[in-house]
Amino acid sequence: VLPNLVQTGATGSGTAYKKKFHSRLKFSIKGCVGLVNxxxxxxxxxxxxxxxxxxxxxxxxxxxxxxxxVGDSIYNVIKMSQNDLKEDGETPVHPVFIKETRVTKKFFTDLEASGEEIKAEEPKKKKRKAIKLAYDEEEGADGESEFRMR
Known part of the structure; x- marks a missing residue:
């Protein structure tokens, strides 16, 4: 438990997804659920x-x-955050477990689960541009070129 946050423990699966942000999804109220980095x-x-x-x-x-x-569940979250903490200031004296979660309103109704695991894309190497130097004019015998200031 951190100040203003209730944080869960790690599951150890190691799965990570590329971050995507939306301008309408903000941590602007209490009860927002976010993924750890x-x-x-x-x-x-x-x-x-x-x-x-x-x-x-x-x-x-x-x-x-x-x-x-949503709903009255926010009161349970507030109770979890108000537990007494151990000396480290983050671990609750009496551990709290979340036994069940439910999606009450599906945002995307046309999505179907796929059995594929999504892998992170590797960055592509940029192609270098070739530069061609052309020496059209020959310099004079003494190595000086004609140059005029305007």
């Missing part, structure tokens, strides 16, 4: 998630928001 800051990890307990605009465009807590 992977070791590489370009990817979001499904190993864990966190729930905000108040407005957190500093998380916008840094963490991926995947949903929010």
């Amino acid at each position: 992977s070791a590489d800051d370009k990817y979001a990890s499904v190993d864990g998630f966190f729930i905000t307990t108040k407005e957190a605009p500093e998380l916008n465009n840094h963490y991926v928001m995947i949903g929010r807590v």
Whole structure:
């Protein structure tokens, strides 16, 4: 448990997805659910998630928001954040477990689950441009060229 956040433990699957942000999805209210970042800051990890307990605009465009807590469940989140903490200041004295989650409103109704695992794309190498130098004019015998200032 961190200040203003309830954070879950890691599952250890190691799966990460490229971060995608949307201008309408902001951590602007309490109860927003976001994915933790992977070791590489370009990817979001499904190993864990966190729930905000108040407005957190500093998380916008840094963490991926995947949903929010609705209804009376927000009171349970507030209770989890108010537990006594151990000396390290982050671990609750009495661990709390989330036993069940439900998607109450599907955002995309036409999506079907695929059995494929999505792999991160490798960055493509940029092609170098070839530069051709042309020496059309020959220099004089003494190596000086004619040059006029305008």
